[in-house]
Amino acid sequence: MFNPTRACIAFGSLVLIAGSVSAQGAPAPRPVAAPTPAVVAKPVTRTMFTKDVDASFQRVDSNKDGFVTQIEIAAAEARAQANVQAQFTVRRKQAFDRLDTNKDGQVSFAEFAAGSPGPKLATNGQQALAQLDTNKDGRVTLVEFRVPAMRRFERIDANRDGTATVEEQRKLAGNR
Numbered sequence: 001m002f003n004p005t006r007a008c009i010a011f012g013s014l015v016l017i018a019g020s021v022s023a024q025g026a027p028a029p030r031p032v033a034a035p036t037p038a039v040v041a042k043p044v045t046r047t048m049f050t051k052d053v054d055a056s057f058q059r060v061d062s063n064k065d066g067f068v069t070q071i072e073i074a075a076a077e078a079r080a081q082a083n084v085q086a087q088f089t090v091r092r093k094q095a096f097d098r099l100d101t102n103k104d105g106q107v108s109f110a111e112f113a114a115g116s117p118g119p120k121l122a123t124n125g126q127q128a129l130a131q132l133d134t135n136k137d138g139r140v141t142l143v144e145f146r147v148p149a150m151r152r153f154e155r156i157d158a159n160r161d162g163t164a165t166v167e168e169q170r171k172l173a174g175n176r
Contacts, residue, residue, distance in 0.1 A: 044164040046153060053149045057142050067139035068132070073125030081121045088118040 060068050060076045096112045122128075132140045134147070156164040156172050 041166045041169050043166060044153075044169070046157070046162040049149070049153050049164070050146065053146055054142065057140075057145045067141060068129075068145060069139045070125040070129045073128050073140075074123055075125075077121060077123040077125055077128070081123050084121065085118050089113075092116060 057068065058064075060072050062072050062075060092113055093109065095116075096107065096109050099112070100107050129138070129140065132144050132148070134144050153164060154160075156168050158168050158171070
């Protein structure tokens, strides 16, 4: 499910990966609808943001030992990859159906799919672990997991009042 907080305050691939998969695995792909207007940004408090980061950590910490290891990161990345592939397959099929306007099947789905390979994501967890594991012990604590996310939040919360307002979010988005 789309989370506007995460979309407005993206801070690193691991949280995005963790947020895109559930604790049980990848959700079933949903049909892709026509483009919709941009999601309306909402104010995000530091407390709300921290809660979201912590929930992402919990989803990746599959054995619930309070640490995220390379194996857990790799598993989360693999679930995210499977989810992305499933969604991409749905979009390819829809694109094929749009291209085959006379419905004669002259553009086969297999040919179309071969011509448009799906996205590839790293799935071994090594890069994310290297970035997050600041003490290099091979596992990521909640504190280590929070640091890059909270730095991002602090950058957005320009007046340091503990809330990333819509205006602050838009201002940062405009500076990219």
